[in-house]
Amino acid sequence: MRFIVVVVVLLAITALALADIEDNEIDLVPEESSTVEVDSPISEIKPRFIISWQVRRLLKRLRKQMPCGFPDQGIPPLAPYRLEELKYDLQTSILETFNEIFHFKIDGLDNFKIKKFTLNLIKRRIQFDFLFKKIKFTGKYTTDTLLNAMNSLGIKLSYEGKGDLDLSLEKMSLKGELKYKLPVLFGSAKITEFYALLTIEKCKSNISELGGNGKLNRLLNDKIESSIVDGINDNQDDISAKMEEMFVPKVNKALKGINFWDIWDKIFNGDSSEEEVDGDDDDDICIPPPDPWA
Structure with a gap:
């Protein structure tokens, strides 16, 4: 009986994949709104597939949760992201610089558009394209810098100082793809490949x-x-290799013990009512922590 259920489910997934656009891809951002602003009501887009609906619903929930972080996964608040102290050292043949940043803050991680988000069930691949409008870095810094650019002339420039950090990255694009493994019976879901262009x-x-x-x-x-x-x-x-090194092991650790049936149950048995997506369930309201440096 279990085998029959598995076969039926796999056939249903295959049919779902083949029913969509070229290359068997499910566009999780429908064509009628090829660019979705995450801070606009996602519910205005009528879902063409339950999978599409649930993924967009999940992305909206994740964005709304970013100011509070994800304590169960050990992730601190991300909008904004704060770090009490950050040290940055750089040594080259002509430059030595030792820097400390206090009250380091990153704003704008939740202010993005989804330009592309497609799922290919046959190739087990997700392609994505996110556009961040503005990522802003602020803080207080101290620096101790030695420049040896004119060392052959016996001239060295040394600078010690402190000031305010104010730096912004505008129209930052993150696009790429990831491939995954999703066992039906045994094992855990896992990201097998990840590549991104920043x-x-x-x-x-x-x-x-x-x-x-x-x-x-x-x-x-x-x-x-x-x-x-x-x-x-x-x-x-x-940069892509560094992101893969930082991102993939943490995600795979979080996915440990999760297989096809867990995800299937989440997609098709979860409450996908429009009221829940757009409304504010008291149990899900994120109350950001107060600014510790105010």
Whole structure:
């Protein structure tokens, strides 16, 4: 009996996959709204598939939960994300810099559009394209920097200082795909491959006290802006590998013990009523923690 159920379920999934657009893909962001603003009511989009509906519903819930984080998974509040202290050191042949940032805050992680989100059940692949409007970094910094660019002339430039960090990444795109394994009977769901391209259109830097607050400070901020844009856009493979190293093991750990039947039950037996998606269930209301630095 179990075998018959498995066969029926697999045939249903195959039919569902083949029923959609080319390449057997289910577009989880329907064509009638190819770009979905997450801060707009997702319920305005009529779902073409239960899977599509539930995934969009999940994305909206995740966004609404970001200000509170995900305590069960050990994830702190993400909108904004705060870190009391951050240390950053860099040593090259001509530069040594030791920096500390206090009250480090990242705003804007929940302000994004879903430009593409498709699921291919045959190839076990998800393709995605997210556009973040603006990611803003703020904090207080101290720096101890030594520049040896003119060491052959016996000239070294040393700078110690502190100031305000104010840096923004605008129109940051994250697109790529992940492949997964989803066992029917034994084992756990698992991400097997992950690749993402991270690009930014513009960087704005208004860091104070970089050699004062005059023309030199503006010149250094301009240099930081161009360096960040070039550093991100010209190092796609390295950044993708780093994201895979940070992201995949944590997700696979969270997926341990979850198989096809768990996900099937979540998709088809969950309450997908419009009232629940758009309404505020008292049990699900996220109350963000107070600003610890206010």
